[in-house]
Amino acid sequence: MGLQYEEQFTIPFALTDVKQEIIISQFLSYCLGLSGRQSESLGRGDLDVFEHYGLVWVVTDYELNIFRLPTYNETVRIVTEAVSYNKFFCYRMFYVYDQVGNLLMDILSYFVLIDFKDRKVVPVPDDLIAPYQSEKVKKIQRAPRYHVLENPDSKDYRIRYFDIDMNGHVNNSKYLEWMYDALDYEFLLNHRPNHIQLKYVKEVSPGGMISSKVELHDGNSQHEIWSDGSVHAQAIIKWEKRDGQ
Amino acid sequence: MGLQYEEQFTIPFALTDVKQEIIISQFLSYCLGLSGRQSESLGRGDLDVFEHYGLVWVVTDYELNIFRLPTYNETVRIVTEAVSYNKFFCYRMFYVYDQVGNLLMDILSYFVLIDFKDRKVVPVPDDLIAPYQSEKVKKIQRAPRYHVLENPDSKDYRIRYFDIDMNGHVNNSKYLEWMYDALDYEFLLNHRPNHIQLKYVKEVSPGGMISSKVELHDGNSQHEIWSDGSVHAQAIIKWEKRDGQ
Incomplete structure (x- = not known):
């Protein structure tokens, strides 16, 4: 401890x-x-x-x-x-x-x-x-794995001035925002996340575009952020329906 | 007071x-x-x-x-x-x-x-x-006026899930971010604002697109946010060159 x-x-x-x-x-x-x-x-x-x-x-x-x-x-x-x-x-x-x-x-x-x-x-x-x-500890606790998306939906985002933080790269918080935004507005209103795993693979530089890719199966969404031909972040979000909906 | x-x-x-x-x-x-x-x-x-x-x-x-x-x-x-x-x-x-x-x-x-x-x-x-x-006070202190942009540059933005606040409309803070982002990255790096006037005209609803329009004259930028055929926000920003640049 x-x-x-x-x-x-x-x-x-x-x-x-x-x-x-x-x-x-x-x-x-x-x-x-x-x-x-x-x-x-x-x-x-x-x-x-x-x-x-x-x-x-x-x-x-x-x-x-x-x-x-x-x-x-x-x-x-x-x-x-x-x-x-x-x-x-x-x-x-x-x-x-x-x-x-x-x-x-x-x-x-x-x-x-x-x-x-x-x-x-x-x-x-x-x-x-x-x-x-x-x-x-000697043991390395491995972060969760991700399988590659096969047939995702995709939305493109231009990288904006305020996406960049003082390290000169896209701020980490933007990835999860792009991931959410790739889902439908109605889906987001009617569900809440109960588990999220998120991996940062590589920094994204100013300028250019990113793609936010998503597959939704059985209430789980899996996400990839692509830039310049490679994956920069991945996530899996488990969703449940909101009460009364 | x-x-x-x-x-x-x-x-x-x-x-x-x-x-x-x-x-x-x-x-x-x-x-x-x-x-x-x-x-x-x-x-x-x-x-x-x-x-x-x-x-x-x-x-x-x-x-x-x-x-x-x-x-x-x-x-x-x-x-x-x-x-x-x-x-x-x-x-x-x-x-x-x-x-x-x-x-x-x-x-x-x-x-x-x-x-x-x-x-x-x-x-x-x-x-x-x-x-x-x-x-x-009896006197109404009028907010500054804005002239209509005649030949602006324009960038389009899809309204995102996290642009919407609990009032069900685009959060006020997003307008100024879109205004900044319509300027060049290099310009923003090399200048600092010393005066800003900003007017909120009308709320923006979820879904759809907005346009961030800008004209830059003599170090002043004037901005309009358009949605559904009308102006929703306006601003004038006075910029000065950063020291040593």
Whole structure:
């Protein structure tokens, strides 16, 4: 078990969708910011990691279990913990609770460290990770696999100015937005996700187009984001019908 | 002078662009949330206004003076005040200061109250506005005018699922994003806005397309958002070259 860190958070209007529920892609960004604040409190802020090690954290995968999505103006308690790590991967959990202690969501995130200069993944330095009190494990917990889409529907998106973040690439939160948007508006209104797995494969550069491809089978949607002839992100979302619909 | 209300705010990653500066459209949403917290502290939250009066606040115009844009991780002090009102319009200011007290931006916003049922503008009830201690004025401060674009460049945008907010229409913040995006990427990298005036004319419904039209003359860009054959928003942005470019 690692050190836990927690904050309260009241869901603002800008983080909610037409159903008054949090926009998951943006909530993931918020959670990253929160884990950044834990890191700073431990002397391991992004700037420290960059200046002392020349390294940058990168998220490769997420797995979410969603029991209920937080809604507009609801105050939730978010608990995070860098649970364990092995040679290359660090595993961090986020738990989102309502005000009476019900678990609304849990989020498993996979992090790696890359060398800023050559962008290659490097082994996790023990002293960098020490303050988190994460357990060192030998076993590599593999992220879920994805099969290749065979006959997907596809929508094209021009990459926009505000899709690009200060790293000079498309911000991670955009992928999941493109994935959602490839589904029908009516389907999205009438279903809620209860499980999401998401893999970031490769960064997308400014300019040009992306394609958001999707296949929907038995209430599960599988997604691929294509750019320049290759897959840049993948996801599988399990949906259930909303009550009374 | 009205009652002042203020908060500190540390700019999160998700609210910044490729230049590490705040995304103004999203910052305006944040400021609206902040004024909502003042209203709640005065017993005039959106829900109170809706339940007791059947009314909803709508922003019609913004005017921004921008001396420097706040940047990633910077903590700013935001002060807001419902300055004055007349029969139909309420005028609210936001002032954004850095940590040593320099004014970074000021934002004048125009609000009206609409009847929830027939969506028509109604006179401002004195007792609704009383807790803000705004000055009642006879003069109507007119929002800036716009001339019609004659030979604009145009980009088309499909309205996306996450463009729609819980009011069932495109969220206000999207208009300014579409306006920016109609400009060249290189232009945006090399210029900064020092004045923005923005008018919301009409809501945009889910589904369909919008066109973002722009003319650029002498460092000023003028914008129109078109949907279904009519103008839904207009803006004029004054730009200056960035230092060293």
